[in-house]
Amino acid sequence: SLKPLESVSDSNTRPAPVLTAAPVRALVDEQVSIRGHFLPLHCPVTLHARMHSDEGDLWESFAHYNADERGTFITRDPSVGGSYLGCEPMGLFWSMQPAPGGREGLRLRKKSVESPYTVHVSLLEGHVSTSEGQWSELAAVTVERWYIAPGVKRIEINQNGLVGTLFIPPGPGPFPAMLDLWGMGGGLQEYRSSLLASKGYVSFSLAYFGHKDLPGPPNCINVGDSYFKAAFLLLQDHPQVVSDRVGIIGLSFGCYLTLRIPTKTGVKVRHEAYFINLSNVFGTFNSWFLDHQIEERLRSAGKSHLLTRLSYPGAGHLIEPPYSPSARTSISDVSAAVITMWGGHPALHAAAQEDAWKKILDYLEKNLRS
Known part of the structure; x- marks a missing residue:
């Protein structure tokens, strides 16, 4: 059965969770793999992605995962809840929507291709969603998504x-x-x-x-x-x-x-x-x-x-x-x-x-x- 993180973690003996992304800088049509490490076995976690559009609006997505028997997960694993379900390696990106409380009727379009979308991805404890305002961030990684390659x-x-x-x-x-x-x-x-x-x-x-x-x-x-x-x-x-x-x-x-x-x-x-x-x-x-x-x-x-x-x-x-x-x-x-x-x-x-x-x-x- 899944165990809450706080019931099995021990800050004195267990390494802190780590979140990695590969690559951290890529064109928008290239896949990014995000992986969580050093988690308690089988614990529930959430990935929360957020970024600002060129107009300043906040966009976000959530994906629920369960760590495996080694205390890891990767975004090609099935998401069991949040903004999308199932095995969607890039679901965290295509499922992003305007954050609650923002402007209505938005469509995401890049206005300045000479700067990237900077996506901050947080690893959160438990399965959480936008309706819950208080989150415990365990680890984080930042990913740059570009529409233009160097030298163009x-x-x-x-x-x-x-x-x-x-x-x-x-x-x-x-x-x-x-x-x-x-x-x-x-x-x-x-x-x-x-x-x-x-x-x-x-x-x-x-x-x-x-x-x-x-x-x-x-x-x-x-x-x-x-x-x-x-x-x-x-x-x-x-x-x-x-x-x-x-x-x-x-x-x-x-x-x-x-x-x-x-x-x-x-x-x-x-x-x-x-x-x-x-x-x-x-x-x-x-x-x-x-x-x-x-x-x-x-x-x-x-x-x-x-x-x-x-x-x-x-x-x-x-x-x-x-x-x-x-x-x-x-x-x-x-x-x-x-x-x-x-x-x-x-x-x-x-x-x-x-x-x-x-x-x-x-x-x-x-x-x-x-």
Whole structure:
């Protein structure tokens, strides 16, 4: 049977518990293994992870473990309670949610990729949760989660009407490249581009809506096909880019743009290939219907063989880099009066993000490097 820690510990004869993490500094798509040592045999403990977003909001998660017959546990062991259940080696990270008492309607997005998320992980006595305010911390470790690898260059672009950020991998190149397009949340999101550059791709995150440096009303798309063509050509003509190995990646409305740009702008690519993530979305729009329309159009054009299509039942709309906390709803960046429903169930969504990212990288490796 499980024994409370205080009934079996003896500070005079037993080494103090230790919490370790490997690696302590890693990219966000890399797994981290956290292990507890020197615990009383079979005792119940909790891991409590907490960090602050770039806006200053506190995010946290809890996982309940039981030490084994050697007085150890590791995060690949099954969690028996807390923010997630079962064997989820990265559950402590993807299950994080805003701490009680904080702002409502938050969605975690990295605003400054040049600094990490610093995650403080505490080892707590017993099985505790957010509803209990007094904790006895037995040990702790701090982990840094980065969206950019050492040596990646970040270059702000605001020239010839284009607005965005260019990321270039370390080394002379030339490299394959990606044009990175986000959705109707607007603004400029850099964290996927910086991560792609960390994998060896020049990546250009392009703003096209809701950015202060773009012309026209902020809540409208005021750029046309020529804008996206110019962004593609900026990559294609860059001296550190292999000109016939440029791809496009999109999320949400950005997916529509990834299909429109090759067909409407006249940009020349070495070959065409389409990779679609299909997720079931509750309360927003029917992605299943839209993706089948895309599939039908490719079939009618005799290009259905170029399509790779993934379906993730139970996942939400926002398929982001792996181990990112999901948000079923959030306040819109365009208007604080609008609540966006993204859908999805946390564990299924986390599994979808991990699988999709691996398949995206494999796909890029095959089509842009081989």
